[in-house]
Amino acid sequence: MNTQENIIPGKTIAVVSYLTFIGALIALFMHKDNPTKFGGFHLRQAIGIHLLQLSLAFVIGWFDSLLIFSAFWVFIVVLWAFGFIGAAQGKYQEIPVLGPLFQKWFSIIVPTN
Structure with a gap:
């Protein structure tokens, strides 16, 4: 199932989707x-990471704490790097904890083939 013939055509889409929110669009x-x-698998993961970052940044912005702010960005960068x-590398690798949820929630936007 995870042969190179299935992965190579979607690899560009997968990589571009993680670059920025505009890249995901x-x-x-x-x-x-x-x-x-x-491509669809990683697009759902990337959209989830970008929306999580936007929503948490809004909430974290209300706190005046460098520790909270730093922890938030480390968390987002780790998720982004993992994806x-x-x-x-051409792997179907869900991000920890939230990956299965992103696959489920965003299957409406990016249907599974």
Whole structure:
């Protein structure tokens, strides 16, 4: 199932989706033109990470604590790096804890093939 023939066409979409929120939108349009299972998997993961970052940044912004702010960014960078490295290596690798939820929640936006 995870053969190179299935992964290579979606690898560009997967990597671009992690770059920024704008990158995820670009990858979404790329995926609409050429849907692949690998690209869709990582697109759902990346959209989840980007939306988590935006929503938590709004909440964390109310706190005046460098410790909370730093911990938040370390958490987001670790999730992002985990997903980005998995996409670059051609692996179906869900981010810890939230990955299965992102796959379920965002299957409406990016349907599974």
